[in-house]
Amino acid sequence: MATIDELKELMLGIGIDADTVNAVDPATALAIYNFDSLDWPIFIIAVEKRYAIVISDSDSLKLKTLNDFIHLLNENI
Amino acid sequence: MNAAVELLYPNMQQHPEKIAYICETKTLSYQELYSASKNFALLLQERGVAHRERVLIVLPDTFAFPVAFLGCILAGVLPIVASTDLSVESFTLILRDCDACLLVTDSVLSVPIEAAGNETALLFCQKDGFFDLPVISEEEWIPYQPEVDDFAFMLYSSGSTGRPKGIPHRHKDLLLVCTLMGEAVLGLTKNDIIFSASKFSFVYGLVNSLAFPLFFGITAIIHPGKPSPTSILNIIHSYSPTVFFAVPTIYSLLIRSCTDNHLTLPLRLCVSAGESLPAAIFEEWQRLTGIELIDGIGSSEMTYIYIANRPGHAMPGSTGQAISGYRLRLVDDRDNDVPSGEMGNLLVCGETAAPCYWNLPEKSIETMLADGFIRTGDIFVERDGFYFYQGRNDDMIKSGGQWVSPVPVEDVLRLHPAVAECAVVAVSIGGLMKPGAFVILAPGTEESPNLARQLRKHVMERLPDFMCPVQFTFVTDLPRTATGKILRFKLRVP
Numbered sequence: 001m002a003t004i005d006e007l008k009e010l011m012l013g014i015g016i017d018a019d020t021v022n023a024v025d026p027a028t029a030l031a032i033y034n035f036d037s038l039d040w041p042i043f044i045i046a047v048e049k050r051y052a053i054v055i056s057d058s059d060s061l062k063l064k065t066l067n068d069f070i071h072l073l074n075e076n077i
Numbered sequence: 078m079n080a081a082v083e084l085l086y087p088n089m090q091q092h093p094e095k096i097a098y099i100c101e102t103k104t105l106s107y108q109e110l111y112s113a114s115k116n117f118a119l120l121l122q123e124r125g126v127a128h129r130e131r132v133l134i135v136l137p138d139t140f141a142f143p144v145a146f147l148g149c150i151l152a153g154v155l156p157i158v159a160s161t162d163l164s165v166e167s168f169t170l171i172l173r174d175c176d177a178c179l180l181v182t183d184s185v186l187s188v189p190i191e192a193a194g195n196e197t198a199l200l201f202c203q204k205d206g207f208f209d210l211p212v213i214s215e216e217e218w219i220p221y222q223p224e225v226d227d228f229a230f231m232l233y234s235s236g237s238t239g240r241p242k243g244i245p246h247r248h249k250d251l252l253l254v255c256t257l258m259g260e261a262v263l264g265l266t267k268n269d270i271i272f273s274a275s276k277f278s279f280v281y282g283l284v285n286s287l288a289f290p291l292f293f294g295i296t297a298i299i300h301p302g303k304p305s306p307t308s309i310l311n312i313i314h315s316y317s318p319t320v321f322f323a324v325p326t327i328y329s330l331l332i333r334s335c336t337d338n339h340l341t342l343p344l345r346l347c348v349s350a351g352e353s354l355p356a357a358i359f360e361e362w363q364r365l366t367g368i369e370l371i372d373g374i375g376s377s378e379m380t381y382i383y384i385a386n387r388p389g390h391a392m393p394g395s396t397g398q399a400i401s402g403y404r405l406r407l408v409d410d411r412d413n414d415v416p417s418g419e420m421g422n423l424l425v426c427g428e429t430a431a432p433c434y435w436n437l438p439e440k441s442i443e444t445m446l447a448d449g450f451i452r453t454g455d456i457f458v459e460r461d462g463f464y465f466y467q468g469r470n471d472d473m474i475k476s477g478g479q480w481v482s483p484v485p486v487e488d489v490l491r492l493h494p495a496v497a498e499c500a501v502v503a504v505s506i507g508g509l510m511k512p513g514a515f516v517i518l519a520p521g522t523e524e525s526p527n528l529a530r531q532l533r534k535h536v537m538e539r540l541p542d543f544m545c546p547v548q549f550t551f552v553t554d555l556p557r558t559a560t561g562k563i564l565r566f567k568l569r570v571p
Binding site: 063064 | 326327330360534
């Protein structure tokens with residue numbers, strides 16, 4: 001089972017600052033926290049590598065919140 | 078024919094009080110745009126800037142941009158357009174390459190100012206996006222009447238070595254694209270309101286926010302800041318544009334910002350260009366908004382889009398069909414036409430093509446062929462008249478609508494003590510192409526969880542964000558030729 005804490009650790013690992021990571025509400029779109037066009041692909045790659053999964057193009061567009069990531073991961077790992 | 082005259086004068090005659098531009102809470106009427114542009118032209122004349130001299134414009138999207146751009150063309154001066162995101166080295170190369178006599182910029186943009194040094198005169202716009210233009214007598218002033226071979230404007234695009242190359246265009250090019258694409262494909266009319274997330278400094282944004290509005294007498298919304306999902310949606314909801322232009326990366330960010338099942342927008346048309354549009358983004362945007370996304374491909378060399386889907390008939394995953402006025406060929410490596418259904422290098426021919434690159438005669442001969450076709454560097458497959466993008470036939474990467482050459486990124490990475498050798502290639506994330514780096518570590522350096530982050534930070538401190546690799550793959554060897562040259566194409570996504 002993937003956890004929110006694990007995903008937040010990954011966010012810290014790709015260089016998202018700690019204050020932002022601590023503030024992230026798992027049900028709120030990451031875009032609200034200024035996840036930009038660089039953060040998204042880097043985070044998706046980090047998730048794919050950490051959980052050894054491949055996220056399809058269409059699935060990647062449905063990943064908007066940390067809860068979305070948890071839902072996808074728990075269906076696939 | 079002076080393009081600025083053709084774009085400004087009909088609006089002056091038909092609706093001088095109509096709003097030409099909305100920027101944040103301010104507006105600029107067509108009358109005000111004309112007066113400011115004319116005064117800018119007179120200012121250039123007063124400063125002794127001669128016909129055909131070059132003026133580099135590096136400005137955010139405010140009223141100052143169209144005023145300076147149109148003012149230059151009215152005066153017969155060649156405006157050179159460059160992105161505000163470039164490095165000091167790129168600005169220096171551009172200033173020297175085009176031998177600019179003047180840099181028009183904003184005093185908050187330190188990088189172009191540093192590049193100008195003491196060698197290029199400066200002209201700053203004011204905080205409100207206007208210029209402090211003196212009142213100059215305009216008696217007997219008439220706009221410059223171009224000669225047949227005169228260029229109207231020039232853009233710079235990244236070359237394969239990372240060195241920017243100048244792409245000059247004639248006056249007619251800016252007008253023809255309005256008929257060929259704006260009217261025939263998009264059906265633009267004076268009743269539309271345009272909002273382009275792509276900036277004036279890219280040819281896609283220049284046509285969207287300058288040529289189209291003035292040609293059709295449309296009001297355009299411009300936004301000086303970075304186009305975030307929040308700012309874009311605020312503008313759309315505040316000003317109700319009818320036509321929205323952006324690159325696929327922006328559409329993906331908008332989709333990801335919306336957690337509701339439906340997004341209601343007042344738009345009649347959404348246009349995508351600048352990079353290949355994945356079918357997944359097309360389908361999710363349509364599901365979310367109910368609006369078809371009209372994809373197209375164009376280039377700075379061709380002025381604007383030459384292949385596009387048609388409203389009401391868009392095919393997901395396809396860039397669309399040839400636009401009337403353009404001829405296309407798909408050829409093999411010996412320039413023989415390939416049959417339908419087979420991959421080929423795309424050549425395009427049309428009246429809006431740039432005749433050459435600036436100061437690059439050999440590159441011009443290689444790209445702009447004697448029969449009028451231009452080598453695009455893109456690989457396509459054609460089926461039933463629809464074109465499907467297959468990638469590049471060189472090492473260039475189109476990321477977020479901007480060209481990335483691997484060379485400067487690799488040069489910067491090699492400056493890091495942990496990097497012995499590296500290669501930068503396109504990787505596909507969510508269907509969008511981004512730079513990815515393959516790295517051989519220096520002896521004694523070990524892969525660690527923080528190393529990729531350190532390398533990314535190292536690049537971001539030296540290059541614009543869009544050039545930064547999103548993926549670092551640590552390897553012990555890289556594919557090479559017999560002479561040791563790295564074969565990047567063997568590392569690319571298939």
